[in-house]
Amino acid sequence: MDPFLLLLIGLATVLGGILWLRLHPFLALFIAALLIAGITPKEQVIEALSSKYFNERIKKEQIPAKEISNVDASYHVEAQAKATAYASKTPINRITTEFGVTCGKIGIIIALACLIGRCLLASGAADRIVRSALSIVGEKGAPAAFLASGFTLGIPVFFDSLFLLAVPMAKAMWLKLRKNYLLLLVALIAGGTMTHSLVPPTPGPLYVAGVLDINIGTMILAGLTVGLFTASAGYLYGVWLNKRMDIPFRESPES
Template identity: 45%
Template sequence: MHDPLFILFIGVLIVVGGIIGLKLHPFLALLLGAFVVAAMTPAAVIEEFALAKGATASAAASLAKKSIGERVATEFGNTCAKIGILIAMAAIIGKCMLESGAAERIIRSMLRFTGIDKAPMAFLVSSFFLGVPVFFDTVIFLMMPLAKAMTMRIGKNYLLFVLCIMAGAAMANSLVPPAPGPLFLIGEMNIPIGMMMVGGTIVGLFTITAGYFFALWANRRWPIPLRDALDARLEDIRAIAAKEDSSLPKLGVSLLPVLVPLVFICADTAVDALMVPPKTVVIRSAFPFGLVDMVQFFGDKNIAIISGGIVALLVLINHKKDSKEGLTPFVQAALTSGGSIILITAAGGAFGGMLQQTGISARIADLTSGYQMALIPLAFLIAAVVRTAQGSATVALITASGILSGMASAADLSFHPLYLGLAIGCGSKLVPWMNDAGFWIICKLSNLTEQEALKTVSPLLVVMGLTGLVIIMIAAQLFPLV
């Protein structure tokens, strides 16, 4: 009854059965699953989990004594703290870019540069390189309005654009520092950051190429139309698509809502990399007083996305300066849509958090510790099982690297530990489903149903992860780097 694997099975049954079988709203199904999992987890297991995460004995005991409602609400709130402002402001940015014509201007400029045939590839590569300095969910928020505008412009391939955005952002998030998971991984496994960045980029380009071909196939097999949404009505997008170039914002102005948060976040990432002791004092003395503090302030992801939202609102105000319409209707529509996404994503975070408290990661580590198999597939397998079980790619990276760091250093490896790190990164992509906050973000922002996302988005990441494993094993044989 208290085995984490059994609790996981019950949780999966409630969430998947509730959404697909009973047609429950995802928020209710995820919250119900979180409460049941929390109720089935003994206090001693919760305390052991907290101690393993580095909590003090008193803090661990305090967590174990909390009521089920408190624990679920805490994880719900923690997820809201991570994504609440991001989703709300991203919804405003997307709505403003669509209404002002900024998204349409970007699409027209992209089509002139790439042509219609290469537009999906442009989305794929752009999302990958955006995903290196910027969080996965931020990339999705910034790119999805462009996918909707592009689909309206050419009249087809909506699923292809959605999957290209997902493919690029997801792989960068788990393979290339400075994303949080890869940063922890390189520290745990003593992999040079430059080597991980180069290796992650190379493997990532192979994997997103495989993802692109899967996306082409899925788009032909399950063509999904662009649907009405509160924040992006089809009639509004169609009206904007019919406008003359002269009535749209200039390209530079149109890019500002995306470029402002991107530049701020990239600048903060660069400063953080330079500020590692003992360089801190040197770096601070090399720049004018307060510049570093200003970069770090605006580089915070929440401040950066708020700045982008303010710029997007200014672009919309300028575009509608001759109109008597105020901003309230547009902001209200964006926040109505964004609020629903926040609730569902936070409920998914609560469900994933309750699964983690069952000790599922440690249970998986015990099951795999005695396996006598090659280390690269083992690293991939552990990360994949942890990701599927509890939903977070970052937790899967941290868990798998913690399990294998000692094994990698003790074993007489015939290849560089870089390949283990890359295998863990690829394994952490399998398998996204309803316990993953990212699944709900892509599902709700794209207006795909849960069933559509499960048969397109989830297999997409499986294909890319497995492709990465094959490439890594071949590279470890041909270029062991030792």
């Protein structure tokens, strides 16, 4: 089966489960993993894992690239046998095995990051960071303050929590200034999504660093560097969009 088709089926299952069936993201991901593990042909799993295990042994023994073609045939036989044994497991066993391996690599770091994020929210520290930024730059610099706050808090705090925290402040700024509501929201989104997507210990970037064997410090520095440019581009887009589009603010009793 084509790998891209498997990818599309997995994405459709996750998105359909979350958006259409309103399932918890973890449950949607688990169902997608179970489905993909079940429909992937055994031969395809063996082929992929044989190559993986062979390359892992070559890397472990530090065999030069020019000598790989001359390695003992037992390397290939061992990799094939190991892959066949793994592919013979039931889908649920393969999922639990890989879940355990992943948690063993990054589980504690993710748990600590979540703990820090929850402490920032529960203690009011995250709210204080946003308000302090606003007090420093003033009303005119509010969009830049939202960008900087989102960029900073997007690392330890999950983006949905950050968004729910800052949107009421954006509403309050609109009620006071009667302008720039769209710019405030775009600035917050640009700052928060970039670090949340690129900088560990956020789970996504941390997992990518583990899979690609990238040093965490290098990943953080690279993520911050790229994030600064992309967040700035998002902010400039927000400025451009704010001049050309006026989103009506729906006042409600909660506002």
